[in-house]
Amino acid sequence: MRVLGVEGTAWCASAAVHDTETDETFIESDAYEPESGGIHPREAAEHMGEAIPRVVETAVSHADGDIDAVAFSKGPGLGPCLRVAGTAARALAGTLDVPLVGVNHMVAHLEIGRHEAEFDSPVCLNASGANAHLLGFHDGRYRVLGETMDTGVGNAIDKFTRHLGWSHPGGPKVEAAAKDGEYVDLPYVVKGMDFSFSGLMSAAKQAVDDVSTSEASGGPSEHRSDDGTPVEDVCFSLQEQIFAMLTEVSERALSLTGSDELVLGGGVGQNARLREMLEKMCEQRGAAFYAPEARFLRDNAGMIAVLGAEMARAGDTVPIADSAIDPNFRPDEVPVSWRENESVAVGHGVSAAGLSDPRRGAEAVVDLQDDEVVKRRIPKGYRHPELDANLRRDRTVLEARLLNEARKAGVPTPLVHDIDVPEATLRLQHVGDADLSEALTVDRARELGDLLARLHSEELVHGDPTTQNVRVGDRLFLIDFGLGYHSGHPEDHAMDLHVFEGSVEGTATDPEPLCRAFEAGYAETGEETVLERLAEIRGRGRYQ
Ligand SMILES: C[C@@H](O)[C@H](NC(=O)OP(=O)(O)OC[C@H]1O[C@@H](n2cnc3c(N)ncnc32)[C@H](O)[C@@H]1O)C(=O)O
Numbered sequence: 065m066r067v068l069g070v071e072g073t074a075w076c077a078s079a080a081v082h083d084t085e086t087d088e089t090f091i092e093s094d095a096y097e098p099e100s101g102g103i104h105p106r107e108a109a110e111h112m113g114e115a116i117p118r119v120v121e122t123a124v125s126h127a128d129g130d131i132d133a134v135a136f137s138k139g140p141g142l143g144p145c146l147r148v149a150g151t152a153a154r155a156l157a158g159t160l161d162v163p164l165v166g167v168n169h170m171v172a173h174l175e176i177g178r179h180e181a182e183f184d185s186p187v188c189l190n191a192s193g194a195n196a197h198l199l200g201f202h203d204g205r206y207r208v209l210g211e212t213m214d215t216g217v218g219n220a221i222d223k224f225t226r227h228l229g230w231s232h233p234g235g236p237k238v239e240a241a242a243k244d245g246e247y248v249d250l251p252y253v254v255k256g257m258d259f260s261f262s263g264l265m266s267a268a269k270q271a272v273d274d275v276s277t278s279e280a281s282g283g284p285s286e287h288r289s290d291d292g293t294p295v296e297d298v299c300f301s302l303q304e305q306i307f308a309m310l311t312e313v314s315e316r317a318l319s320l321t322g323s324d325e326l327v328l329g330g331g332v333g334q335n336a337r338l339r340e341m342l343e344k345m346c347e348q349r350g351a352a353f354y355a356p357e358a359r360f361l362r363d364n365a366g367m368i369a370v371l372g373a374e375m376a377r378a379g380d381t382v383p384i385a386d387s388a389i390d391p392n393f394r395p396d397e398v399p400v401s402w403r404e405n406e407s408v409a410v411g412h413g414v415s416a417a418g419l420s421d422p423r424r425g426a427e428a429v430v431d432l433q434d435d436e437v438v439k440r441r442i443p444k445g446y447r448h449p450e451l452d453a454n455l456r457r458d459r460t461v462l463e464a465r466l467l468n469e470a471r472k473a474g475v476p477t478p479l480v481h482d483i484d485v486p487e488a489t490l491r492l493q494h495v496g497d498a499d500l501s502e503a504l505t506v507d508r509a510r511e512l513g514d515l516l517a518r519l520h521s522e523e524l525v526h527g528d529p530t531t532q533n534v535r536v537g538d539r540l541f542l543i544d545f546g547l548g549y550h551s552g553h554p555e556d557h558a559m560d561l562h563v564f565e566g567s568v569e570g571t572a573t574d575p576e577p578l579c580r581a582f583e584a585g586y587a588e589t590g591e592e593t594v595l596e597r598l599a600e601i602r603g604r605g606r607y608q
């Protein structure tokens with residue numbers, strides 16, 4: 065079978081032909097390059113209007129007109145661009161009299177890696193321009209295990225370079241500038257498997273602004289000053305922070321799902337430092353890692369044609385009348401017709417808190433000694449040594465402090481027997497006999513809701529309350545406060561709830577009653593505003 069793919073979600077007008085017999089993919093692309101600033105939707109759509117017919121013609125003639133189906137990016141993306149590419153795809157399917165396939169662009173970014181690596185059920189990290197998320201496959205659907213709480217990763221980097229006056233796209237320029245940089249401390253924000261870039265980006269711009277104000281007459285190529293931060297140091301550190309955040313949440317997702325395969329997708333995946341970090345992390349935990357070649361990472365119609373072929377084979381085609389584009393098409397809305405009903409399931413190779421298989425813990429090695437647990441935050445080879453030392457120290461100290469404060473707030477936690485800060489090691493009381501991930505019930509979900517409400521009423525935030533960070537005994541115990549902090553803000557409290565529900569939705573067959581009970585438990589003692597904020601976070605328009 066030969067499938068023609070059409071891609072036109074934002075900047076890349078592209079057509080491709082995938083031949084399922086030979087597994088070869090021919091791609092023809094034409095990039096829109098804004099003269100100044102970022103991507104303008106109207107200009108980008110004009111570019112699509114000119115370039116799509118051209119790239120389609122090249123691809124069709126490459127296949128000698130021998131095409132069995134037409135697949136196109138149905139969304140997400142910029143409406144005006146999607147419309148142009150969608151119209152072209154519909155017209156082509158009509159003219160050739162072949163079926164039409166509507167592909168989710170984000171799922172295509174990840175399926176291309178799975179297809180090439182021949183992995184069964186990997187965790188997928190998408191690092192693209194307008195998005196950033198972790199997907200796992202469970203019970204016939206992609207589940208969003210974690211995602212950005214504000215902008216996509218590429219857009220965050222591009223906004224920073226726009227601030228510097230550099231042309232679009234900024235990602236490759238930051239990568240080049242980072243080669244001569246040294247580490248400076250910048251914010252690092254992960255919440256469970258979610259993460260955000262806005263604080264980090266403001267700090268980066270601030271650091272550079274200090275430089276440019278004192279260099280006002282120095283011209284754009286001169287970035288150094290005596291008291292400011294050299295721009296290459298900011299670029300270097302930006303990469304170190306952002307990619308370490310993405311790698312950390314990927315590792316957490318591997319740990320939570322028990323998967324030992326990771327694939328990368330999206331344009332930012334072209335960055336060698338990101339790939340290096342992911343590769344090192346996987347190597348350290350004995351997982352397999354795959355990143356497709358660059359032409360399949362950045363936006364391209366090849367990935368649309370490859371997934372389109374699988375969908376067409378599964379009979380997943382769409383009548384022209386029902387083929388409307390969807391600018392907000394989320395990957396978890398896609399009915400996955402082309403995969404067997406396999407799952408990345410919780411429990412798979414994951415022992416209780418990683419106890420019998422210490423390698424599996426996301427962050428720490430945990431050893432059982434009599435009735436005590438020795439938890440050591442091991443150095444992570446993928447992180448910059450300074451960042452690594454800071455994170456291990458800060459999290460160890462915070463964890464010890466917050467475990468005690470939480471207990472005082474009436475939330476059961478293990479007693480802290482001893483702390484060794486230089487070794488980032490805690491000796492803790494052994495509590496419970498299973499993880500909540502192995503023993504989640506409606507009643508326990510409710511009990512946990514109540515515990516988090518109590519924690520929040522004392523202005524404490526857990527930071528990572530997934531089902532793996534709750535122990536089950538005669539009652540529930542909260543463990544692993546390493547991402548915790550003090551805050552009385554409803555947004556921070558709501559994020560705790562969001563993280564828990566994300567871990568349930570990513571792994572439970574029927575998450576709905578569990579989440580409802582959890583929220584009911586929270587509502588008994590917790591603040592109504594937090595639950596309202598939770599609903600808002602869920603529906604928040606992200607990815608600007
Ligand atoms: C919806 C769709 O239009 C969108 N696609 C998209 O944004 O294009 P993509 O090719 O996946 O990613 C482009 C981004 O990838 C970044 N990028 C490219 N090369 C890079 C590099 N070497 N280092 C860091 N970022 C890089 C660019 O700066 C830009 O932000 C998406 O997938 O989110």
Ligand SMILES: [Fe+2]
Pocket residue numbers: 169173192193330331362363
């Ligand atoms: Fe993309």
